[in-house]
Amino acid sequence: MDEQSREIAFRATENLTVAMMALDSDMRLTYINPAGENLFGVSARKAIGMALESLLPGYTHIHESLRQALTNDQSFSERELPLVIAGKRQVTVDCIVTPMQEPNQQPMLLVEWLLLDRHLRISREENLIVQHNATSALVRGMAHEIKNPLGGLRGAAQLLERELNSAELKEYTTIIIEEADRLKNLVDRMLGPNQLPRLQDVNIHQILERVRTLVAAEAPASIKIERDYDPSLPDMIGDNDQLLQALLNIVRNAVQALGERGTITLRSRIQRQFTIGQKRHKLVIRLDIVDDGPGIAPELLESIFYPMVTGRAEGTGLGLSIAQTLINQHHGLIECTSEPGNTIFTLLLPLEPDNE
Structure with a gap:
């Protein structure tokens, strides 16, 4: 594969969700796609030329396996590999390593990092969206059932207030009206915003x-x-x-x-x-x-x-x-x-x- 063919192949990985990187014989990055930037929290501009040991410090066994893969021209993979990114973010990945050695070309490794956490995250997000939609539907149904009798209570209290001559008794109807209004406001807040975004x-x-x-x-x-x-x-x-x-x-x-x-x-x-x-x-x-x-x-x-x-x-x-x-x-x-x-x-x- 000549240099132009490699460039075309790398461009084809730009839209992949799998993190991919290329390493030269010194284990330095020569390419990383956007999914790789996202996984390792580093821009391509900063990552190119960086030693893999700087990006993943402390993983001696991984670095040694990569060197052996390059020396022996042999692919390998590791499943469910736990990594700590940037010293704090824990992820689980499948790692697939493919040597690329062509005549008259510098040897290099193509490394794929399949983020297993991503599938778990998508599933969790779907559940969160479904739960939120179901809860919103339940709250709206309850709100309708609550607001109708509240309106009746408030109206009855207002009518009663007009018939009362005692200021002391009117204090009680005022409490009923104020509490009915407070509950209505609470229900309205539970319903959340009732306007579409003004984009x-x-x-x-x-x-x-x-x-x-x-x-x-x-x-x-x-x-x-x-x-x-x-x-x-x-x-x-x-x-x-x-x-x-x-x-x-x-x-x-x-x-x-x-x-x-x-x-x-x-x-x-x-x-x-x-x-x-x-x-x-x-x-x-x-x-x-x-x-x-x-x-x-x-x-x-x-x-x-x-x-x-x-x-x-x-x-x-x-x-x-x-x-x-x-x-x-x-x-x-x-x-x-x-x-x-x-x-x-x-x-x-x-x-x-x-x-x-």
Whole structure:
């Protein structure tokens, strides 16, 4: 295979969801596709020329197996290989190695990393979407059944109030009316937004900065809000107010989880060839809201996006449910992982407009 043929073959991998890289005889990267950039959290510009040991430090057995494959011109594969990426992210992959040695050409290795976690993630996302849709349908049905008798109670209290001459007795009808209104507002909040997004070009970093400013004014001074933005992110199509509300709900939730002290990090990244549910997108904006608080109880983690589910006695359990609905309306999704000292809410938003 000549140099031109190799270049064509590499270009054919650009749209694959499998992470692929090419290594020269010194175990240095000569190519990495977008899925590989996403897996290893490094840009192609930075990765090209990098030693594999720098990208995957500590995996001596893998590096030795790759060298032997190149020396012996022999393919091999390893199944369900656990890796720690960038010293913290744990993944499980299948690794397939193919030597490419042609006459008058430098020998090289083609390495495929099939991310097994991706299939588990897609399945989890599908379940999350189905659960959210089912819960929304249930809540809307319940809301209809609740609001009708509430309207009747409020109307009857108003009629009774007109017939009463005692101010003391009217206090009771006022309580009935106010409580009926409060319950109606609560039901309306459970239903979430009732308007479709008003789509326009929005700068996600401007929204993040607005959220940071609002929350910093409310939070204790001992809570730090740090930024880790990717400045190359382009504008996206979305509803500025709805995205602001979704992010505000999540960041305020993080502040409440921290209490009086801690750090919140707002992080933005771009994901290439990324699947949300069953739909694959060329570009997805990933927003991480990270806090170093006590974490979410494992028994709550699977249901935190349900209405009325909260780990705080004073909480309503509506903020995250509303945020999920708002992001769903942008064809996106919110995920959460949590352990003590590291809770991450991840917002995934397709960059390109949905044409369906």
